[in-house]
Amino acid sequence: MQQQPSMQWKLRDIVVTAVLATACGAIYLGWDLLYKFVPGGVSPVLTAGFNGLWWIAAGIVPYIVRKPGAAVLAESIGGFVEFALGSPYGIQAFTMGIAQGLGVEAGFALGRYRRYRLPMMLFATAMGGVGNYIYSYFYYGVKDYTALTQVGYLVVTLISGAVFSGLLSKWIGDALKRTGVLRNFAIGRQAQNLS
């Protein structure tokens, strides 16, 4: 029986979004600190490879709860937690998170929040890279880079997003689904309807 999944947020979706996003926020902070040890400014194009993990909450949460706004909500909370725990990016960790979340949100919105297979996961999380690029263009001086560096920065950021936030999210989400804990979430229900 093909049943349309509900687009309504339930309280449990919100709480679990916050739980997962908070965990991601802690990971972001670790990533912030790890980023310090990247050889100082080898090239912005290479360090852009790091970017993608910073919006994994916007991949894993929508993959599980499958609701409009999931990417933005998850990234806002994740970014806020990263900021509140003492990120060296200060309040920008929060605002940048929103920008990345909005990018991913646009991707899932294009699939009308009904598609969550691998191609969509890769596309939407790459879109997070667009949000990241626009923000960085104005705030992190990307607009001052040479044209070639800018293009390289954008492309590597998109790929990094698709791999870190898209592929990894799907991988973790599928593994979690097999544990049975996601039965009451959209990911668990939709899988049943398909089979």
Next chain:
Amino acid sequence: MMTSLPSPGAQPGSSLVAIRGLSVRYEERQVLNRVDFTLQRGQSVLVVGASGSGKSTLAMVVAGLIPESVEAEIEGTIDRDPVLDKPGRVGYIFQDPESQFCQLTVGQEIAFGLENMRVDRSQMDPRIADALQAAHLAVSPSAYDLTLSGGMKQKLAIAAALAQNPEVVVFDEPTANLDPQGTAEVFHEIRRLQDSGRTLLVIEHKFLAFVDLLPQVVLIDRRGTVRAGGPTRQVMDEQWPWLVQEGLVPAWWKGISGAWGQPAALEALAAAHRPPEAPEAARPDLFEARGLRFAYGKRKAPQEVLHGLDFRIGAGEKLVIVGPNGSGKSTLLSLLAGLSKPSAGEMTRPVAREGMPVPVVLGFQNPEHQFVYERVADELADGYVGDEMPAKVAALLKQFGLEGYESHSPFSLSQGQKRRLAVAVMVKDDHLAYILDEPTFGQDARTQEAIVTQLEALNEQGRTVVITTHDMELAARFASRVMVLIAGDIAFDGPPEELFANTPLMERAHLLPESSPPFAQPAGEVAPDPATRGWSRFAEVSAAQKRSWMGQLNPSFKLIATMLAMGIAMFAANIPQAVALAALPLILLWVGAKLTPGQIAKRMAPFVIFFILYTWTLTAYSRVGPHTPVFYFLWYRLSWTGLDNGLVLAFRMLASVAFGVLFVSTTDLTDLIVSLSQNLQVSPRFSYGSLAGIRVFPLFEDEWRKIRQARQLRGKEGRFRMARIVTYALPLLSQAIRMGERVSIAMEARGFKGAAAQDPKARTYYREIPVCWGDGVYILAICAVSVAILVLIR
């Protein structure tokens, strides 16, 4: 059970809930099967059944949580008095003390239910005080609930329910996670509620304590049908053989009237299980501790958990370690297993040999911590196996009753199956000593029996077994020797009969079911929950900053001002502008937030490396005009323009960080969340729901540590593989998701649904987060100063 006709009105004896022919099914699993059940006003009912029989499902139907909050397919008729549908009319105390709260402090937690009922703010403080008193919880309303012991948390849940003045109070296995002391405290409260004439629905594993207290009982069998119902003592007497057969009471209990848990009974039990002759004295020592100490948080304020223990454990002993929660039992086990190093003193352990299984294994309290693989069969083979099942794995599956589950995820098993799998993984290789932290915790009698039999068999082969437990019957039956830990000291070490003969000691160690005077708080003896250590830096704002001028501003408006300032700072084009913009929040930190320059420097310090990084990146990669001089160094193209750009960016980032520090140092997390709904009209579901999720965070730290230790022990730590990282995250994330789900059900049980959850104006607020003219002035001033800097400095 007989159904009585519903009669209108609120007089005692009228029917609150009448259920007929109720069947409930969660997807493929049927839990209740044509159940008839009636709950009358003023009548208390005990529900007894094996795990998975649908007791909680019945309770959640009574509370109206099914099908509203928990999806399930329902057949049959449910007739609930409409009065029960209002928020807070059914109080619900859940099993897990960790996952039924959604706020940070005791007062907020109780107030949450009152807010849902739209109780006026002025009445909240008196009602909170009354509820704390009624539940015998002597803590301050401003205490963080994460710092409470398990028993105190359950009392807080009771207080939160009582504050709402419910028609019915449901206890859904409230003592399953508590030590005997906590259990006694909760039982005491149930007794008092029953005496005061409340309507109660009690589900409890240790149900014999209620035989003479709760007049009615319902027995549910494994298929989810009602086996019997009626007057408690009579039904239990009649159904005793069935209770034994169903695994609800151990086979060695002889009947309902035994004085279980009392010293005399324990002594007799211990004597009956002693080996006929005393074991030979000359046993080689396996473990030896001399002056063993252990402390957490080594550097600044070490918190000593064990204060200089001396003991030996000989090969082939069956040692049971008992004592109150927080007395250091688990810490001692992890020292025995070699997972922790003593902070002082010595611990001699059997040494590991190359190519042999580790000599000592440790089974964690939560079996999930032990699982490394994604399938049961891989777990048992300790490696990836294909469809071809090795003979050894097949034998283990059969021995532990896990046939048919070989390709399931270990995390998807039932509690009993998980525990059996964890034990199977431990015993599949031969080790010298088996150490288990509460191996029978949360298990029904049948699984307990299977585990004890297994441990006895290991011991008969000469293996050493060390366990901790809160179950005195288990200690009496199993132990060759008992060690009592109280607050990090050995209070007793000897044969079990001797302990059980020493009633004052039993009482001191909280080992007797009735040992606690109800008002006594064990706070002095309870070591602070490790989870709270990471919490303080996240949620607490020190008093000086809270009182400061910045601390008094409205959190939402302060956040908006900060974001606006960041937006304006984007337009900084030269170094003087950027420096001035960075100076603004630094001055505010000093003047407005009353931080000393030293504190400011300390909080800003981590940013130094980033400052350099930003400057360098732009120096080397900036786009430059055609006539700008550039310098080539390695493959870098350095330019003064770039350095200029870099410094501007670095100072802008400095401003961002300083504004961030300013916000975090002066804003309380709960205030911000409440303000989002109160001042910015965010739906409470999203604001309170997010807080409830963020609140789970400190528990991650503790879980993470345990999982890492479990992996160390199985030799699965240290090898870097992407696949492992994913499986490593699984226990943590699946636990987090389950907790999140339980928390949301608990929130709805307290009336957080409908308008109270969706409309910020349809609830009252315990904390008033005012907006005043100062907030508007602050936003305007921040924007005006930022713009002025851009316009005036050229």
